[in-house]
Amino acid sequence: MRDNSANLTTIDSIDHVEQEFNLKEYLLRYVRYWYLFPIFIFLSLIVAFLYLQVTQPVYSTKTSILIKDENKGLSGAQGDILSELSTQFGGNKLVENELEIIKSQTLMEQVIKELRLDVSYTAKQGLSTINLYRTTPITIVPEVVTPFGFQEPMIVHLVDSLHFRFNDEEQLFSYNQRFNNAWGAFIVTKNKAGVDNSVDKIQVHFTEVKNLAEHMLERLTVQQPNVKSTVLELTFEDSDVQRSKDVLNKLLDVYVQSSLTDKNSEASNTLKFIENRLGLITGELGDVEKDVESYKTTQGITDISAESQLFLENIKENDSKLNEVNTKISILESVDNYISNAGEGAVAPATYMIDDPVLVSLLTKFNELELQRERYARTTSPNNPLLQTINTQLAGTRQSIKENVQNLKRGMAVTKRNLEGINTRFSAGLRSIPKKEREFVGIKRQQSIKEELYLYLLQKREETALAYASTVTDSRLIDAPISTFRPVKPRKAVIWLGAGVSGFIIPVLIINLLFLLNNTVQRREEIEKSTNTSILGEIGQMKKSGENPQGEDTIIKMTSRSAVAEQFRALRTNLQYLGDGSCRVIMFTSSIGGEGKSFVSVNLAASLAYSDKRVLLIGLDLRKPTLHERLQVSNKTGASNCLIGQGSYNDFIQSTGVHPKFDVLTSGPIPPNPSELLSNGKLPVMLEELKTQYDYILIDSPPYGLVTDSALIAQYVDATLYIVRYNYTLLDHLRRIGEIHQSRRFANLSVIFNGVNYGAGYGYGYGYGGYGYGYYSEDSDSKATSVTAKIKKLVS
Structure with missing residues (x-):
């Protein structure tokens, strides 16, 4: 010693x-509580089994569309007159912008409303819950849903083909009647085709459209598989395969309709502008023709002299130029008015009626920016950086258009003064013509001007109407929605593996926690x-047994x-x-x-x-x-x-x-x-x-x-x-x-x-004489301890 x-x-x-x-001692502490590992692994596997039984499998549905992006060479066919007309009002599309538009809250809410997804039907089948989309025996059309109705599901018990009852109530109700209860006001109708007749207890869930749209957008993925292409791939995850297909189809329909509406807005405004101008010119032309007819009748004029005809042709040519200048000035004024009042319901001018390429380019850019601003205003918040950037570009483009219009108007004013001077000279020449003939020539000149302007507006109206009627979508469906054969969630292999790992990790954490909290000698x-x-x-520790009930006493x-x-x-x-x-x-x-x-x-x-x-x-x-x-x-x-x-x-x-x-x-x-x-x-x-x-x-x-x-x-x-x-x-x-x-x-x-306690984990074993605890025969009979006793001891 x-x-x-x-x-x-x-x-x-x-x-x-x-x-x-001591690594060996550290590992042996886990061996000491070996019985915890099979217990927790077994419990984890039971939990995993129950989770897989309760959780509805989720399937993934994919579809793809092609976006015609002119920046990537996917415009319409060259030389096609319909494509030329449609591109006058369609503008350019960016794949990145369309991706964000498809994922907008507004489009998804419209999908929910059209498919009536805010009312869902489920039923219990053992431990699992089945979805009754398109197979529900009843349909509920809600008029008003209370806050309580959004929180708790309503249970409908199908008694027979004519009657049903709500929740735990005993009163029977008939179909196609209006009901009021804690969930709101609604009508219950009976479905006949494609229903699941084995269901007699249905849970009806009411969901707010806004909240449901947010939840569905979380399950929607829109991505661009190849940055060099304009193909978008849409993926939607849902527990019901048919519902996921319907959601994607309806989303594409809503997106296409929204795109067509945006494309036709400019053509519609231009058509309204031309119709208004035609109405005015038609009235003025009718008045002039009546003046010609009246003058000929009163003055008895049937023909004019060769000299009068020459002056008339010169004046007509000059007046035609002057009329064109006045029309352009009127168009420039309409452009100026549209730019000044853009966003307040102003009618968009006809850009193809302007021959200045710079102004046409600026107006086209302004209209595209205005359409983009309207799209983002519906799908994003006012403080969105992208929306603020578009507003800044709109302000700059508006200023450039105003300056260009002012410059053109000044040039047109000079041209107008020159033409008016020429008219003055021609008028002086006409003084030599007899008064009656001169007056007739003046009336005839007004008639010619109105006729040319009238024919011009008729032509532009037909072109605009044709473009409006021939507008087609800038996207094309490539693959119809296709769902996976096996569910993507939950992944059974991952769940089972996670349960096994959890069953191993939890005892490790518990054992370490016990050792960390234990402040006794070990x-x-x-x-x-x-x-x-x-x-x-x-x-060593004395074991309690039938022959030794007192243990250490x-x-x-x-x-x-x-x-x-x-x-x-x-x-x-x-x-x-x-x-x-x-x-x-x-x-x-x-x-x-x-x-x-x-x-x-x-x-x-x-x-x-x-x-x-x-x-x-x-x-x-x-x-x-x-x-x-x-x-x-x-x-x-x-x-x-x-x-x-x-x-x-x-x-x-x-x-x-x-x-x-x-x-x-x-x-x-x-x-x-x-x-x-x-x-x-x-x-x-x-x-x-x-x-x-x-x-x-x-x-x-x-x-x-x-x-x-x-x-x-x-x-x-x-x-x-x-x-x-x-x-x-x-x-x-x-x-x-x-x-x-x-x-x-x-x-x-x-x-x-x-x-x-010489169980595994003590770290040494009996150190005197080389004996190990449990070596002797009297210990071997009581060496095994029940799992229940070990758990009780662990808890204590």
């Missing part, structure tokens, strides 16, 4: 002991490194072949290494009660007696004696009587009945002043006299961590055995043992590690 004094350290060094990491090294004292012996049969009995024999052998080998008076103490002082002292005394040693066990726990209960002897008289001088100690020593050489001196009646009784000087005298009669005197003392009685007894003993119990003694109590050892308060202090 090592010399205790050779390993004395300071208290600071005890507090800062660094424990080396390992032999903790005692050695924290107290710097020697461990004289280890005592029992007295071991020293003839037994159990491992605990062998450990007491090893401890008996190690007593010769205490001090100089002559320690005969030994005290047992601990930090707190319940650490096994009485158990160890009784069984060690029995073991010494079986080795042919006379042993006396003295109970000096004068505050809470238990020794007499273990040995089942009387405690009416004992050590307290000796210490107060009521008689000789030989009068109070009793035979235990365990072995003829094993006697006991119980504590006796509990005195009012135990500390004063132990320090009155009679204890050392009694011990000296008893040494002459016994080979070993073992003293069961009170816990040192609670009272000072042990310190009073320690000065009269040869050695002190401090009991530390596995998974019971607190780690903080080891500090007290280190302080006692460092200050030499107790002579020949050693530690006995009691109640050690």
Whole structure:
């Protein structure tokens, strides 16, 4: 045995002991709780099975469309007159913009309304829930849905072909009637074709269109598989295959209709503008023709002279130019008015009636930006950066158009003045013509002007109407919606694998948490490194069984072949290494009660007696004696009587009945002043006299961590055995043992590690004599412990 004094350290060094990491010991702690792993793996697999039974499988449906993007060379066929007309109003499309438009909230809400997806029908089938889309026996048309109706499903019980009832109500109702209840006001109709007649209990779910649209958009994926192409791939996930196909088809229909509406808006505005102008010109032309007819009738003019005809042709040509200039000025004024009042219902001008390419380009760009702004305004918030960028571009384009219009108007004004000067000269020439003929020429000139303008507007109206009628969509369906054969969610392999991994990880976390929260002594090294004292012996945990119902409260049969009995024999052998080998008076103490002082002292005394040693066990726990209960002897008289001088100690020593050489001196009646009784000087005298009669005197003392009685007894003993119990003694109590050892308060202090669980995870095994716990036959019968008992112990 090592010399205790050779390993004395300071208290600071005890507090800062660094424990080396032992991988084997770390892994064995999990083996100790091996039964948790199959339990949690089994429970995890059960949870996975129930989850797969309850969760509806989700399928993925895909479709693809082609977007005609002129920037990527996908415009209409060249030379096609219909394509030329449609491109006058259609503008250019960007695939990126169309991608965001398809994913807009507005389009999805329209899909929900047209398919009536805000009312869904489900039914229970075992543990799972089935969807009754297109197979529901009834249809509910809600007029008003209350907030409660959006939160709780309404249950409809189908009684027969004519009647049904709501929830748990007993009243029967008929179909095609208006009902009012807590869910709202609605009408229930009976379906006849394509229904599931096996369902008699239907859950009806009402969902707000806005919330449902957000949820469906989360399940919708729109992506561009190849950045070099203009193909968009749409993927929608749903538990019902037919519903997912209907959603994608309806979404594409709504998108196409929205695109056509945007494309026709400019042509419609232009057509309205031309119709208004035609109305004015038609009235003016009719008035002029009446003037010609009236003038000829009143003046009797049937023909004009050759000179008048020449002036008339020149004036007509000049007036035609002047009329064209006035028309262009009128168009420029309409352009200026449209730009100034854009967004306030102003009619868009006909861009192809302007021959200035710069202005035409600016107007086309402005109309495209205006259409984009309207699209994003419906699908995004006002603070969206993309919308703000378009607004900025609109402002810049509007300013450029205004400047260009002003420049053109100034040029047209100069041209108009020149033409009016020429007309003035021609008019002077006509003065030589007779007054009647000159007046007739003037009226005829107005008639020609109105006719040319009228024919021009008729031509443009037909072109605009043809373009409006021939407008086609800029997208084309490539693949119809196709659904996957197997569900994409939940993935059974992943669920089963995750359940198995969870069943392994959860016990690991629990075990680590138990070790982190456990502040009791678990390992032999903790005692050695924290107290710097020697461990004289280890005592294994006594198992409770049918033959041993009391567990650690029992007295071991020293003839037994159990491992605990062998450990007491090893401890008996190690007593010769205490001090100089002559320690005969030994005290047992601990930090707190319940650490096994009485158990160890009784069984060690029995073991010494079986080795042919006379042993006396003295109970000096004068505050809470238990020794007499273990040995089942009387405690009416004992050590307290000796210490107060009521008689000789030989009068109070009793035979235990365990072995003829094993006697006991119980504590006796509990005195009012135990500390004063132990320090009155009679204890050392009694011990000296008893040494002459016994080979070993073992003293069961009170816990040192609670009272000072042990310190009073320690000065009269040869050695002190401090009991530390596995998974019971607190780690903080080891500090007290280190302080006692460092200050030499107790002579020949050693530690006995009691109640050690030698199951896998303890880390060492029985270290004396090379035996392993459970090696002996008496242990093998009780080695297996039920899982239930292990769980109860783990929880405790």
